[in-house]
Amino acid sequence: MTHSTASTNGPSRRIIILISGGGSNMQAIVKAAKRDHWQARYGATVTGVVSNQREVGGLACAQEAGVATHVLSHRDFTDRLAFDLALMSLIDQQDPQSPNHVPALIVLAGFMRILTPAFVSHYAGRLLNIHPSLLPAFTGLHTHQRAIDMGCKFAGATVHHVTAELDHGDILAQAVVPILAGDDAASLAARVLTQEHLMYPQAIVKWLQANAST
Secondary structure, eight states, rough: OOOOOOOSSSOOOEEEEEEOOOOHHHHHHHHHHTTTTTTHSEEEEEEEEEETTTTHHHHHHHHHHEEEEEOOGGGSSHHHHHHHHHHHHTTOOOTTSSSSOEEEEEEEEHHHHHHHHHHHTTTTTTEEEEESTTTTSOOOOOOHHHHHTOOOOOEEEEEEESSTTTOHHHHHHHEEEOOOOOHHHHHHHHHHHHHHHHHHHHHHHHHHHTTTTT
16 A cells, blocks of 8 residues: 655655765665655655765765765764764754755764764654664674674574664664674675665655654
8 A cells, every 4th residue: 555644735844864884774764765666655855874984884875866975074073972962963954955955864883983972962753773682682783793602592683763872762663684604794784784775665654654744
């Protein structure tokens, strides 16, 4: 069933994606947005990609897809809060195509920064992340190796709302994959990543449908 949740006549609800590297999840989201006509169906468009790292592959991929890119290096700031305030200002800068300059949704796609409570509060309810484990298990880093070391039979990924507590927040979607005999962290990560690329765009659509008036 097709869900029509937004008019195509008004300005787009802006989606901003934050990355720190190759941005494979970002690429999957941008591809899905075009392929599945998010603007026509949900009134939403990916309008910007922001990286805290210079010269990463994700920037070139976004540019090739016609998405505006920005670099804001955390190394140019004295502390986390100063960086986050500058990032908020960049994200919220006036969009001439939209009278409501605050984006509808901020999507973290391999953004390797711990966000301050001020940033999280500013975008409360409009800030999504994907984490490579079945939360609440294995928050933080090295999730795949930790799952293997613990003898888990399954691993996966979780899309969740971001809160001030790392890798917490309400869960929107999860994908599960088996841990196979002989798996190492790299092989398990690759299997999980294929599911991330399917799940993250679907979770964003679910959010757009649930927040049609945002």
